Amino acid sequence: MNKNKLNLTLFILIFFLSSCSRIYLGKKDYPDFNPELQANQLGEIVLPYEDGLRTTGQPKEYEWWYFDTKLDDGSIAVVYFWKINAIKDIYYIGVNYNKPDGTEYKKIKFFKSKDIFFSKDSCNVKYNNNLFIGNLDSYKIKIDPNDFDGFGLDINLESKISAYRPQDGIINAGEDYFAWLAAVPNGDVTGTLTYDNKQNNISGNGYHDHNWGNIELQKLFDNWLWFRGTVGQYTIIGYELNTISSRGGYSIPGIFIADSTGIIYENYGQNGIFTAKENLITDLYKSNNEPLFSKLKIITKDDFYLEIEGKEVIENLYLFDVNNIPLLPNLFQFSNIDPYYTRYKSKVKLELPNQESFEGEGVLEIMDLK
Numbered sequence: 001m002n003k004n005k006l007n008l009t010l011f012i013l014i015f016f017l018s019s020c021s022r023i024y025l026g027k028k029d030y031p032d033f034n035p036e037l038q039a040n041q042l043g044e045i046v047l048p049y050e051d052g053l054r055t056t057g058q059p060k061e062y063e064w065w066y067f068d069t070k071l072d073d074g075s076i077a078v079v080y081f082w083k084i085n086a087i088k089d090i091y092y093i094g095v096n097y098n099k100p101d102g103t104e105y106k107k108i109k110f111f112k113s114k115d116i117f118f119s120k121d122s123c124n125v126k127y128n129n130n131l132f133i134g135n136l137d138s139y140k141i142k143i144d145p146n147d148f149d150g151f152g153l154d155i156n157l158e159s160k161i162s163a164y165r166p167q168d169g170i171i172n173a174g175e176d177y178f179a180w181l182a183a184v185p186n187g188d189v190t191g192t193l194t195y196d197n198k199q200n201n202i203s204g205n206g207y208h209d210h211n212w213g214n215i216e217l218q219k220l221f222d223n224w225l226w227f228r229g230t231v232g233q234y235t236i237i238g239y240e241l242n243t244i245s246s247r248g249g250y251s252i253p254g255i256f257i258a259d260s261t262g263i264i265y266e267n268y269g270q271n272g273i274f275t276a277k278e279n280l281i282t283d284l285y286k287s288n289n290e291p292l293f294s295k296l297k298i299i300t301k302d303d304f305y306l307e308i309e310g311k312e313v314i315e316n317l318y319l320f321d322v323n324n325i326p327l328l329p330n331l332f333q334f335s336n337i338d339p340y341y342t343r344y345k346s347k348v349k350l351e352l353p354n355q356e357s358f359e360g361e362g363v364l365e366i367m368d369l370k
Contacts (some may be wrong), residue, residue, distance in 0.1 A: 031174025033246070038269065041057050044078045046163035048135045051123040051183045054212045061085045063212035065125055065132045067141050067157070068363065069189045070206035074100040076314060076345075076363075077153065077193070079143060081125050081132050083102035085114075091116050093127055095148055097195070098314055101112060105195070106315075110145050123183065123210070136163045136183055139208060145194045146316050149273045152194035158205045161185040166268035171220070173247050178213040178220055185228070185258060186235040197326050205230065218339075219370045220247060225277070225296050229362015231350045233259045236362065238306045238348075240275050244370075251275065255298050257350070272301030279309065281366075284316050286338055290370055294344060303353040310344030310364045317341045342366040 015305040042050075043368040047339040055061040064082045071077065078096040084087070091113065097105040104162040123139070137159050145152030163183045170179040189206040192199050207228050213220075237256040243249060253275045254268040267273050277293035285292065294310035318340055346364040351357045 010349040011064075011166075021252075023045075031176065032138060038171045040171055042165075042168045046136060046165060046181065046183075046309075048122040049120060050165075050169075051134070051163070052120045052179055052212050053118040054179065054210075055083070055085065055214070057085055057089075058214065059085055059215065059278060061212070061214050063210075065123065065208070065210050067132070067139075067155075067206065069155070069157075069206040069210045070363075071189070071193075071202050073202075079132075079153065081130070082125060083118075089113060091127060093130055093143070093147075095143060095151065096315060097151060097193075105149075105151050107151070123234055134208075136184070139184065139187075145197065150194065150197040152199075153191065154194075155189055155191035155202075155206070157184060157187045157189055157208060158185045159187045160260060161187075162262065164237075164256055164258070164263070164266070166254055166266065171241070171252065173220060173243070176215040176220065178215075178217065179211065181210045182207075182228075182237060183210055184257070185237060185256065186230060201314040217367075218244075220244065221367075222290070222370045223292065223366070223368045225293075225308075225347065226365045226367075227296065227306075227346060227362055229308075229346065229348050229360055231348055231358040231360030234264065234350060234358065235259070236348060236350060237362070238296065238307065238308055240277075240296060240298075253298060255300060255304065257304065265302065266299075267300055267302070272300050275315050281342075284313070284342060285340055285368070286318070292340075292368055293368055294364070294366070296364070305349075305351040307349040308346055308362075308364055309348075310346045310366075312345040314345055314363070315341070316343075338368070338370065340368040341365070342368075 062084045064080050066080045068078045076098045080094045082092050091111045092108050094108045111127045115128040124132045129144040133140045139157040141155045143153040156367040164185055165181045167180050170177050187206045189204045193202045222242045222244050224241040228237050235258045239254050241252040252269055256266045257264045257290045276297045279293050279295040281294055283294050296308045298306040344364040346362055348360050
């Protein structure tokens, strides 16, 4: 097993074994998620430091900066810079590239701490010669072909929609939390893409968000559905996060609709948002998996309606099969843990209170952590 696979194996073992205390270490009671006690002190205006380094290096903290783009030729590229504080701090970049003809490239690359730089003042993340730098308005995202088998990106992302977070963007359960900032809900992408060491000019539509937390995701959530896309002039984000039973078993839905003038509508949590799911997924997951669905409907007390439907699987990743490590599934075969990450090319329908209706497309993400 090479060093990258060993590092990834250790991380997954730490992440899942420590998060499955009900199975392996005895039952533990956790503070509930309380819809009435969610942080709401920062105000509506997002500041550049909020997209900078937010974690402090304490054990179990993690943080990532995410970017995806749909290019004008129909290709989709995804980039994420991760940091994890574990027994040994772990830093890696993941890259996925999907072409319309089915061609795919994906890789996870690990980096040493001496090659890493972060800033607390703004998004300024450097892993060797790979960059994720910006100020909420403009970003430079660079993937070095020397680190990724001749695949590279040199992208400018210009935001068209102001940064957004629901309240403070932090989901609290006692001292435990998970945070999310949509730094660029929708932006214009230009630059170059290198594939097989051949460089081409590209343009398209892009999205960037930033997540961080201080406890394993499995200790907060069973699963989530999350969507981002465009419908005519509107930028759409819709989601449903479902907390584990020992956190109260809450559903946390949210909706965000904006255009070039600003936010048209946003709502979050237990505040007059109702969801329904359809299209049971029967062909992607193993038998341990709880029911998951590829269609999400969101309706609000203010008569905004979203209907999101996954149409084409872009990626379906059984998390214990990452990097083809056969040991991990065997270790967990007698548990109820069966984690998957799935992304769909999706269609979305938006209905406004005045009964105007629009259709568009985007990406639906399903994270199964159970």
